Amino acid sequence: MKLVIAIIQPHRLEYVKEELYKAEINLITVNEVLGHGRQKGVTEVYRGVKEAGNLLRKIRLEIAVNDNFVEPTIKAVIKGAKTGETGDGKIFVMDLEQCIRIRTEECGSKAIG
Amino acid sequence: MSSFREECIVINYVDTLFVLISAALVMLMTPGLAFFYGGMVRRKNILSVLMQCFVALCLLSVQWIVCGYSLAFAPGNGFWGGLSWIGLRGVGFEPFSDYSSTIPNQVFMIFQMMFAVITPALIIGAFAERMKFSAFLIFTLLWATFVYDPLCHWVWGSGGWLKHMGVMDFAGGIVVHTSAGIAALVATIFIGRRKNLEHTPSPHNLPFVVLGTGLLWFGWFGFNAGSALAVNSVAVNAFIVTNTAAAAAGLSWALLEWIRNGKPTVFGIVTGSIAGLATVTPASGFVSPFSGLIIGVLASIVCFIGVAIIKPRFGYDDSLDAFGVHGIGGMLGTLATGLFASRAINSAGANGMFFGNPKQFLIQCAGISVAVGYTFVATCIIYKFVDIFFGMRVKEKDETMGLDLTQHHERAYTVLE
Numbered sequence: 207m208k209l210v211i212a213i214i215q216p217h218r219l220e221y222v223k224e225e226l227y228k229a230e231i232n233l234i235t236v237n238e239v240l241g242h243g244r245q246k247g248v249t250e251v252y253r254g255v256k257e258a259g260n261l262l263r264k265i266r267l268e269i270a271v272n273d274n275f276v277e278p279t280i281k282a283v284i285k286g287a288k289t290g291e292t293g294d295g296k297i298f299v300m301d302l303e304q305c306i307r308i309r310t311e312e313c314g315s316k317a318i319g
Numbered sequence: 320m321s322s323f324r325e326e327c328i329v330i331n332y333v334d335t336l337f338v339l340i341s342a343a344l345v346m347l348m349t350p351g352l353a354f355f356y357g358g359m360v361r362r363k364n365i366l367s368v369l370m371q372c373f374v375a376l377c378l379l380s381v382q383w384i385v386c387g388y389s390l391a392f393a394p395g396n397g398f399w400g401g402l403s404w405i406g407l408r409g410v411g412f413e414p415f416s417d418y419s420s421t422i423p424n425q426v427f428m429i430f431q432m433m434f435a436v437i438t439p440a441l442i443i444g445a446f447a448e449r450m451k452f453s454a455f456l457i458f459t460l461l462w463a464t465f466v467y468d469p470l471c472h473w474v475w476g477s478g479g480w481l482k483h484m485g486v487m488d489f490a491g492g493i494v495v496h497t498s499a500g501i502a503a504l505v506a507t508i509f510i511g512r513r514k515n516l517e518h519t520p521s522p523h524n525l526p527f528v529v530l531g532t533g534l535l536w537f538g539w540f541g542f543n544a545g546s547a548l549a550v551n552s553v554a555v556n557a558f559i560v561t562n563t564a565a566a567a568a569g570l571s572w573a574l575l576e577w578i579r580n581g582k583p584t585v586f587g588i589v590t591g592s593i594a595g596l597a598t599v600t601p602a603s604g605f606v607s608p609f610s611g612l613i614i615g616v617l618a619s620i621v622c623f624i625g626v627a628i629i630k631p632r633f634g635y636d637d638s639l640d641a642f643g644v645h646g647i648g649g650m651l652g653t654l655a656t657g658l659f660a661s662r663a664i665n666s667a668g669a670n671g672m673f674f675g676n677p678k679q680f681l682i683q684c685a686g687i688s689v690a691v692g693y694t695f696v697a698t699c700i701i702y703k704f705v706d707i708f709f710g711m712r713v714k715e716k717d718e719t720m721g722l723d724l725t726q727h728h729e730r731a732y733t734v735l736e
Binding site: 215216217238239240248250251262265269291318 | 323515716720724725728729734
């Protein structure tokens with residue numbers, strides 16, 4: 207079991223979701239985050255006071271998958287999120303120790319799908 | 320006879336107060352429109368919409384004082400007011416009897432200023448989320464000066480040729496809603512679709528849309544009843560007709576959605592109300608409350624078809640339905656005036672087709688054709704001019720990031736704190 211975390215541009219979320227559904231990956235958690243990598247933030251000015259290098263809005267996806275779904279998940283996220291510009295985001299993949307479905311108390315890979 | 324009339328001109332302070340308060344009500348409509356539109360865009364663009372509405376209020380208030388009022392309302396010839404009232408020269412406390420013999424010319428001027436402000440602001444709905452701010456300023460200024468001001472003179476101004484022809488437009492079905500709506504259609508076609516629209520963006524803050532609608536409805540009493548320019552039966556009737564049409568239209572839109580889509584929506588009922596208000600505007604001072612009710616129902620049916628069926632079929636991206644609601648509503652209402660107008664309601668008007676005067680309907684059709692034709696051509700020219708010299712549309716990257724950050728260096732909502 208792996209946990210795939212992807213940071214993407216907000217306006218690409220709908221495309222990523224579409225690609226994930228096509229790959230039959232239906233279980234995702236989404237939240238809004240702030241950050242920047244190589245892409246610099248935008249200067250903001252409030253009543254003449256400059257705030258440089260502010261953080262940009264990004265979307266963070268968490269997708270828990272069984273091992274055979276890791277590659278399709280990564281491919282789907284890339285397909286949906288890639289524009290070729292700086293700021294497209296990153297994908298992190300990490301081992302997932304345990305997964306429990308609360309309703310049935312099932313554990314492990316059964317609980318993910 | 321005319322010298323006798325001039326001797327009788329005495330300012331009526333109740334009328335004056337009424338029109339001043341109406342002017343303040345109409346002023347509030349522009350910030351109302353800002354929230355109405357602002358709630359509909361994605362949240363990265365709300366400030367840009369609020370800013371465009373607010374700057375229209377500032378910019379056009381100044382333009383009106385400098386030259387707008389003179390171009391629109393000075394007693395020039397049939398086609399423009401001329402320059403005799405430029406900088407408000409000669410516009411004083413004495414009434415100008417062609418407009419009203421009971422309120423000061425200055426009061427009429429400030430009341431009309433608020434119409435001149437909101438009309439160009441209505442067009443914002445067409446190009447929201449992708450227009451460059453600097454280009455917006457120039458476009459708005461040119462449009463107000465070369466489209467709104469002349470058209471206003473033709474329909475309402477002293478000696479205006481459409482007024483002379485007998486075209487009836489009580490509070491702005493042609494001057495405000497048709498002209499803004501047609502300009503919106505031109506702008507939306509020229510500027511093109513928004514990027515990343517494959518997934519239709521949902522309104523980011525529907526409560527703002529409802530708030531804006533509330534302010535607009537409230538202000539509309541000044542817009543329509545105030546257009547009587549006096550405390551009389553026409554003003555009271557217009558007040559009632561306005562409310563009736565808005566209510567009937569809101570109900571019908573919600574019902575249409577209920578039947579067609581399974582659920583009535585908040586967005587639907589407020590859109591319907593605005594469609595009803597826009598549609599009844601030209602008719603409000605000429606028709607009975609019951610006719611107003613029918614006009615309200617018609618407004619929702621026709622605008623619903625425009626927004627939900629025609630727009631998707633043709634694929635133009637009128638972001639916030641400036642054409643679909645104001646353009647279509649304005650034209651429909653102007654035609655409806657030619658059907659439902661009754662001299663029993665307003666003896667200064669004419670009867671419509673349903674009251675034995677089918678000719679009025681033809682006059683209304685002619686009025687609309689002229690307004691649509693002129694607005695279309697003039698807006699095309701102004702748009703192309705601004706686009707060639709300044710560029711109308713923001714860079715694709717800026718559009719993606721949002722106009723708030725890229726055009727104004729601000730953001731509306733924080734994520735942290």
